Amino acid sequence: MQPQPMYDLHPADGDRPVTVDRREGPYGEVVLRRRGGGPSGQAVFEIIANGCFLMDTSDGRSERLLIRTALDALPADRPSPALLIGGLGVGFSLVEAAAEPRWGRIAVVEREAAVIDWHLDGPLAAVSAGALADPRTEILHTDLVEWLRTGPETYDALCLDIDNGPDWTVTEGNDGLYSPTGLAACAARLAPGGVLAVWSAQPSPAFERSLRNAGFTRVRTEEVTVARGVPDVVHLAVRGA
Structure with a gap:
């Protein structure tokens, strides 16, 4: 039996982050940190x-937009569309998907065992427990780039959020996802008329051109204003029939 991880759940000192858990895995170090939680706030x-900072639980609007815009781009009469979410993260995208009865199968690909643990029996269970219990939800512990290349399933929507965007990847291996070969793999996993939605911490006109060059149609970008800096965005594209 594997030992259960020990999480540091003592309140943080003001804005100073506290490391709740730290793991070394095949892709490097992954850390869960906490700010606040004492008398000063949540x-x-x-x-x-x-x-590299990936995401936190402070907002989540753009992660939810990733799911909503993909569903809105699908034909309204498509029954129980199948969804693949690339990256479990802090769980906002999965929670948004599970709250929508129109979705059918909901698969979430996550390569970091630590992230899955944090949701199953760790601090992030407070965010995602209900969505993980949904019978439509399946967690796939695998690498997204490899799954898109070799996986047997097709989906009506791919909602991908594994990097800070096409121009700012977490590991070098993720670069291939946004290349012509990677976009071809995305298209192959989509049913005709299916939607590809990609989260990014900043707009990428170059990625929009790559989507068009890969044969996707109805390419557009949805923005979410943030408190400081450039807006978060969702790049959207549709596979031709």
């Missing part, structure tokens, strides 16, 4: 991969 959890 705790915010952050995921850091190889020193």
Whole structure:
């Protein structure tokens, strides 16, 4: 039997982050940190991969937009569309999907065992427990790039959020996802008329061109204003019939 991880759940000291859990895996270091949680306010959890901030539980609007815009781009009469979410993260995208009865099968690909653990029996269970219990939900512990290349399933929507965007990847191996070969793999996993939605921390006109060059249609970008800096965005594209 594997030992259960020990999480540091002591309140953070003001805005100073506290490391709740730290793991070394095949892709490098992944860390769960917490800010707040004492008398001053609600705790915010952050995921850091190889020193790169990925996401936290402070907002989640753009992660939810990733799911909503993909569904809105599908034909309204498509019954029980199948959804693949690339990256479990802090769980906002999965929670948004599970709250929508129109979705059929909901598969979530996550390569980091630590992230899955944090949701199954760790601090992030407070976010995602209900969505994980949904009978439509399946967690796939595998690498997204490899799954898109070799997986047997097709989906009506791919909602991908594994990097800070096409121009800011977490690991070098993720670069291939946004290349012509990677976009061809995405198209192959989509049913005709299916939707590809990609989260990014900043707009990428170059990625929009790559989507068009890969044969996707109805390419557009949805923005979510953030408190400081450039907006978060969702790049959307549709596979031809």
